Amino acid sequence: DSGVTQTPKHLITATGQRVTLRCSPRSGDLSVYWYQQSLDQGLQFLIQYYNGEERAKGNILERFSAQQFPDLHSELNLSSLELGDSALYFCASSPTGGSGSSYEQYFGPGTRLTVT
Amino acid sequence: AQSVTQPDIHITVSEGASLELRCNYSYGATPYLFWYVQSPGQGLQLLLKYFSGDTLVQGIKGFEAEFKRSQSSFNLRKPSVHWSDAAEYFCAVGFEGMEYGNKLVFGAGTILRVKS
Numbered sequence: 038d039s040g041v042t043q044t045p046k047h048l049i050t051a052t053g054q055r056v057t058l059r060c061s062p063r064s065g066d067l068s069v070y071w072y073q074q075s076l077d078q079g080l081q082f083l084i085q086y087y088n089g090e091e092r093a094k095g096n097i098l099e100r101f102s103a104q105q106f107p108d109l110h111s112e113l114n115l116s117s118l119e120l121g122d123s124a125l126y127f128c129a130s131s132p133t134g135g136s137g138s139s140y141e142q143y144f145g146p147g148t149r150l151t152v153t
Numbered sequence: 154a155q156s157v158t159q160p161d162i163h164i165t166v167s168e169g170a171s172l173e174l175r176c177n178y179s180y181g182a183t184p185y186l187f188w189y190v191q192s193p194g195q196g197l198q199l200l201l202k203y204f205s206g207d208t209l210v211q212g213i214k215g216f217e218a219e220f221k222r223s224q225s226s227f228n229l230r231k232p233s234v235h236w237s238d239a240a241e242y243f244c245a246v247g248f249e250g251m252e253y254g255n256k257l258v259f260g261a262g263t264i265l266r267v268k269s
Contacts (some may be wrong), residue, residue, distance in 0.1 A: 039196065068255060075197060079261050080197075081242065085254040093254025127196060137185035137204030139246030140255050144189075144196040 040064065041145035043128050049151045055116040058148045062109055062130030069111040070131070070142060071103055075124040086111055101139065118152045126147050155180050155248045159260035161264070164235050167268050174229040174263050176244030185247035186227040187257065188218055192240045200242075202225060239267045 040086035050056055062069050066124040071083040073096075082095035086105035097103075100118075115122060129142040166172050169228045178184060185204055189197040202214025208220040219231045227244060241264045245257040 038197070041196075069254065080259045082256050082258070085256055087254070093256050095256065129197075137202065137247065139200060140185045140189070140244075140257060141199065142257060143199065146196045148192075 039143040039145065041128060041130050041143050043126075043145035043148050045148060046146065047149050047151075050118060051153055052118055052120060054118050055114065055150075056118065057151065058113040058126050058128075058150075060100030060111045060113070060130075060145060062111070062128075063132075063143055065132065066130035066143075067109065067133050068139070069105055069109070069132045070129040071097075071111070071113050072127040072129065073124045074127060078124075080127075081135075083113070101120070104152055115150070120152050123152045131136065155184075155246070155258055157244055157246045157260040159242075159244055159257050160265050161263045162261070163255070163264045163266065165268060168201040168236050169233050172229075172231045172265070174242050174244075174265070176227045176260055178225050178227070178231065178244075178246045180225070180246065180248055182249070183222065184242045184249070185219070186220060187245040187247070188212065188216070188227075188229045189243045189245060189259075190240050191262075193241065197243065200229070205210075234265075234267055236269060238269045239265055241265070 042061045054128045067088045083097040085093040103113045125147045127147045129144045131142045158177045188200040241262045245258040
């Protein structure tokens with residue numbers, strides 16, 4: 038158990054809908070990352086938040102957005118869903134520290150999204 | 154651009170045999186290096202990490218990895234594979250620089266099959 042929690046575990050929804058995925062980081066971690074994993078694209082970095090502020094952005098679609106709240110939990114919002122958005126979505130968190138430790142990411146169990 | 158290459162998509166080894174999974178990166182300086190393991194339907198678990206110092210690092214589950222600067226490689230090894238090691242293995246690299254945040258760039262993964 039990494040200490041990172043994600044809800045829900047599974048989500049099935051229809052095209053055009055909007056969903057929200059939730060992540061709680063490990064205790065004390067200020068950074069939260071979101072990743073999408075699919076068979077054809079592999080593991081893709083979407084976005085990073087650090088203490089409530091966006092820190093880095095990856096291949097995140099405009100239909101997707103995220104935020105990190107004062108209690109440090111994060112939500113990933115996916116809207117106007119398409120079949121191709123079906124994937125595993127992972128959240129990770131990392132500690133604050135010098136040199137490499139701030140890159141040391143701990144992953145949650147993921148949310149499996151199926152768009153029908 | 155910074156990149157991470159895992160040249161082997163699949164590897165099959167016999168139980169009890171030794172294992173080496175390859176990872177190469179493209180970066181001008183020494184990055185932060187990680188190996189993760191993912192069992193089917195599960196999140197990613199951190200196996201080991203390299204930040205600096207001794208180039209041979211030990212991790213969990215009997216794995217080790219060696220950083221070779223001259224080859225820009227960080228190969229994962231295990232002297233004797235167990236059937237429970239069957240999983241997908243990801244090499245990940247953290248590159249310093251504000252534009253990257255603390256994100257990790259992942260290789261495409263290597264699926265390990267263990268035959269009895």
